[in-house]
Amino acid sequence: MSHVTQSVSDQELQQSVRKFIVENFLFGQENPSIKSDTSLLEKGVIDSTGVLELVSMIEAKHKIKVDDNELVPDNFDSIARLTQYIRRKQGA
Amino acid sequence: MCGIAGIICADGRSPDRAVLDRMAAALTHRGPDGRGIMIDGPVGLAHTRLAIVDLEGGRQPMDSVSGKLTVCYNGEIFNHLELRQDLQSRGGRFASRCDTEVILEAYALEGESCVEKFNGQWAFALWDRRDQSLFLSRDRVGILPLYYTFVGGDFLFASEIKALLAHPGVSRELDPRGLDQLMTFWHPIPGQTVFRNIFELQPGHSMRVRDGAAKRWPYWAWTYDDVDAGMDEETCVGRLRELLIDATRIRLRADVPVGAYLSGGLDSSVLAGMVRKHTDAPLRTFSVAFDDAGFDESEHQQEVVRFLETDHSVVQCRRQDIARDFARVLWHAERPMLRTAPAPLMQLSGLVRQSGYKVVVTGEGADEVLGGYDIFKEAKIRRFWGEQPQSRRRPLLLRKLYPYLKDIQAQPEAYLKAFFHVRPEDLNDPFFSHLPRWGMTGGIKLFLSAAMRDSLRGYDCREEMRSHLPANFARWSPFHQAQHLEATGLLQGYLLSSQGDRMLMGNSIEGRFPYLDHRVMEFAATIPPRLKMKGLREKYALRKAAEGLAPPSVLNRVKQPYRAPDAVSFFDPANPGATPEYVEEMLEPGRVAKDGIFDAAAVGKLVAKARAGKATSARDNMALVGVLSTQLLVHQFINNPSLEGCPT
Numbered sequence: 001m002s003h004v005t006q007s008v009s010d011q012e013l014q015q016s017v018r019k020f021i022v023e024n025f026l027f028g029q030e031n032p033s034i035k036s037d038t039s040l041l042e043k044g045v046i047d048s049t050g051v052l053e054l055v056s057m058i059e060a061k062h063k064i065k066v067d068d069n070e071l072v073p074d075n076f077d078s079i080a081r082l083t084q085y086i087r088r089k090q091g092a
Numbered sequence: 093m094c095g096i097a098g099i100i101c102a103d104g105r106s107p108d109r110a111v112l113d114r115m116a117a118a119l120t121h122r123g124p125d126g127r128g129i130m131i132d133g134p135v136g137l138a139h140t141r142l143a144i145v146d147l148e149g150g151r152q153p154m155d156s157v158s159g160k161l162t163v164c165y166n167g168e169i170f171n172h173l174e175l176r177q178d179l180q181s182r183g184g185r186f187a188s189r190c191d192t193e194v195i196l197e198a199y200a201l202e203g204e205s206c207v208e209k210f211n212g213q214w215a216f217a218l219w220d221r222r223d224q225s226l227f228l229s230r231d232r233v234g235i236l237p238l239y240y241t242f243v244g245g246d247f248l249f250a251s252e253i254k255a256l257l258a259h260p261g262v263s264r265e266l267d268p269r270g271l272d273q274l275m276t277f278w279h280p281i282p283g284q285t286v287f288r289n290i291f292e293l294q295p296g297h298s299m300r301v302r303d304g305a306a307k308r309w310p311y312w313a314w315t316y317d318d319v320d321a322g323m324d325e326e327t328c329v330g331r332l333r334e335l336l337i338d339a340t341r342i343r344l345r346a347d348v349p350v351g352a353y354l355s356g357g358l359d360s361s362v363l364a365g366m367v368r369k370h371t372d373a374p375l376r377t378f379s380v381a382f383d384d385a386g387f388d389e390s391e392h393q394q395e396v397v398r399f400l401e402t403d404h405s406v407v408q409c410r411r412q413d414i415a416r417d418f419a420r421v422l423w424h425a426e427r428p429m430l431r432t433a434p435a436p437l438m439q440l441s442g443l444v445r446q447s448g449y450k451v452v453v454t455g456e457g458a459d460e461v462l463g464g465y466d467i468f469k470e471a472k473i474r475r476f477w478g479e480q481p482q483s484r485r486r487p488l489l490l491r492k493l494y495p496y497l498k499d500i501q502a503q504p505e506a507y508l509k510a511f512f513h514v515r516p517e518d519l520n521d522p523f524f525s526h527l528p529r530w531g532m533t534g535g536i537k538l539f540l541s542a543a544m545r546d547s548l549r550g551y552d553c554r555e556e557m558r559s560h561l562p563a564n565f566a567r568w569s570p571f572h573q574a575q576h577l578e579a580t581g582l583l584q585g586y587l588l589s590s591q592g593d594r595m596l597m598g599n600s601i602e603g604r605f606p607y608l609d610h611r612v613m614e615f616a617a618t619i620p621p622r623l624k625m626k627g628l629r630e631k632y633a634l635r636k637a638a639e640g641l642a643p644p645s646v647l648n649r650v651k652q653p654y655r656a657p658d659a660v661s662f663f664d665p666a667n668p669g670a671t672p673e674y675v676e677e678m679l680e681p682g683r684v685a686k687d688g689i690f691d692a693a694a695v696g697k698l699v700a701k702a703r704a705g706k707a708t709s710a711r712d713n714m715a716l717v718g719v720l721s722t723q724l725l726v727h728q729f730i731n732n733p734s735l736e737g738c739p740t
Binding site for chain 1: 497499500502503504506507510511531532534535538539691693694695697698706708709710711
């Protein structure tokens with residue numbers, strides 16, 4: 001039962017992250033080709049300077065602190081990875 | 093320089109003088125010193141003159157002594173003295189000492205191949221009464237503009253699109269494909285424009301219009317087929333210096349004084365040094381300085397001024413100056429732009445004009461011809477890494493890129509690698525060098541409206557660009573491929589036009605470009621890449637050729653590209669009330685929705701972000717300037733049927 005609750009909650013968080021990305025980096029323009037595992041860099045959602053902006057926004061919105069050594073695409077380069085990263089940080 | 097325009101009627105009618113007058117009037121800024129119109133049977137030629145050579149004798153349209161030819165011409169043939177001597181020895185007849193007449197006599201004796209002997213910058217139309225045809229030609233690299241269109245069967249041409257739009261039969265419509273190209277490459281594909289059914293004669297091309305039919309052909313092209321792989325450094329440097337000295341020398345020929353732009357970088361400093369060292373002429377120099385320290389090069393400019401002892405003037409550019417001038421900048425550029433960098437150059441040409449000068453030599457072209465851009469360095473590092481993708485050391489070189497861009501420098505290493513990473517298939521892509529730039533620029537298309545996106549469905553501007561590559565492109569070295577893309581793309585489509593000719597002519601100033609002397613370009617195309625970029629040292633051969641001509645600190649400077657503040661010029665958080673009214677009007681959601689190019693909601697979010705001072709990424713800045721400039725273009729050229737003149 002708790003597994004199901006957690007799964008729904010993950011989905012909600014993922015939707016919230018997606019909404020955040022669409023609102024702030026796609027200026028409200030939904031793009032169905034951006035799946036949860038699509039690379040935001042390769043798709044051009046985030047440009048060469050955009051990650052710093054993304055990090056500061058995530059820090060402010062989710063009240064977390066991103067360490068320098070966590071600034072890697074493995075944590076930020078897709079909606080799914082970002083969701084997992086936030087979940088980990090919130091649980092830490 | 094000057095403005096030219098004309099009409100050939102297909103059905104034997106004569107063109108309407110009032111229409112030709114209106115077309116010429118739209119080009120007054122290109123030639124404030126005189127206007128001439130000639131109508132002869134089906135053809136009408138119009139000319140506005142900026143008098144620089146043979147102030148009294150150079151009126152146009154000009155007839156040949158034989159009376160069989162008439163030309164209207166914009167430009168300078170710098171080797172006109174040598175050509176005149178040669179033509180006279182072969183029977184050429186002259187009534188003036190103007191270079192315009194050299195074109196007439198050269199054509200009379202040699203026909204359409206005469207342009208191959210011209211050393212200069214030109215766009216001209218020559219009416220040949222013998223076969224009732226119009227011969228048009230444009231210089232090798234596109235320093236001067238030439239546009240054309242057809243109305244019914246009539247053929248129309250002009251230096252600027254606004255002169256074509258002054259004809260009542262020319263429709264005013266944006267071409268979505270031209271816009272898509274500009275929002276990828278920064279410029280339309282050569283030959284095209286952002287206006288539907290309006291074309292440019294490509295650089296290095298000539299054209300003949302006869303009996304309502306037009307034929308175009310190239311007479312010159314950038315090529316890297318003859319690289320001298322074994323060229324030694326001494327030969328290279330010696331020959332380059334010799335050619336640059338002569339290219340500069342003949343560009344000082346004028347009956348008015350010639351000044352020089354000084355950016356504080358290598359290219360313009362070398363030219364100024366050549367003028368000082370190899371002529372007796374005192375030199376007047378001009379620079380733009382920025383309030384924003386990140387863009388300002390005053391310190392280096394002053395160092396060159398002290399070294400060369402020039403008589404120097406500076407125009408100070410503030411953010412609000414860019415915002416104030418931008419509508420006028422657009423009026424002259426006639427195409428959307430993704431950066432504000434042209435605006436300060438219009439201020440600079442204004443300073444030249446106020447100082448009583450009409451002509452400046454300037455350093456454009458050096459980076460394309462001699463290998464100076466960061467994009468060449470970036471491509472070299474990416475390829476070096478891509479060939480050994482597991483290497484840990486190779487990607488460390490990425491830190492050497494863009495030292496002047498603090499946002500790039502602040503990137504975490506893993507992200508720098510992710511952004512510049514090379515997929516194995518990219519290594520064989522002919523556009524390898526430009527993939528990151530075009531990819532990033534293309535990101536701004538997300539602001540296009542649904543209707544615009546629909547109209548572009550199935551269209552791939554890169555595929556179209558691919559079809560324009562020369563046959564031998566794949567055989568050239570990657571460095572030369574990148575040079576070719578820059579020279580035939582950004583140089584002619586943006587730097588020499590939006591940022592060059594248009595910003596100069598907006599204040600009736602002529603620019604002259606020694607690095608774009610065809611002898612320099614052709615020799616530079618034989619220099620092997622190892623002498624252009626030695627290791628990661630850009631423009632190596634030029635630095636060696638320039639020893640003694642500029643201060644050592646400037647000769648050793650790492651290139652800092654010329655840039656200007658973008659979004660913050662229009663929405664300055666430090667000065668929130670300073671946004672000009674026209675900016676608010678152009679970006680107002682109702683207007684954006686009505687014009688239909690962009691998605692009003694997305695633009696609204698972008699504007700809010702800019703207003704909050706948070707539009708800091710490269711994409712956001714390009715998008716804001718791109719949207720604003722496109723909205724201005726629509727306002728000034730599509731929705732404004734009277735074309736009442738330059739906005740103030």
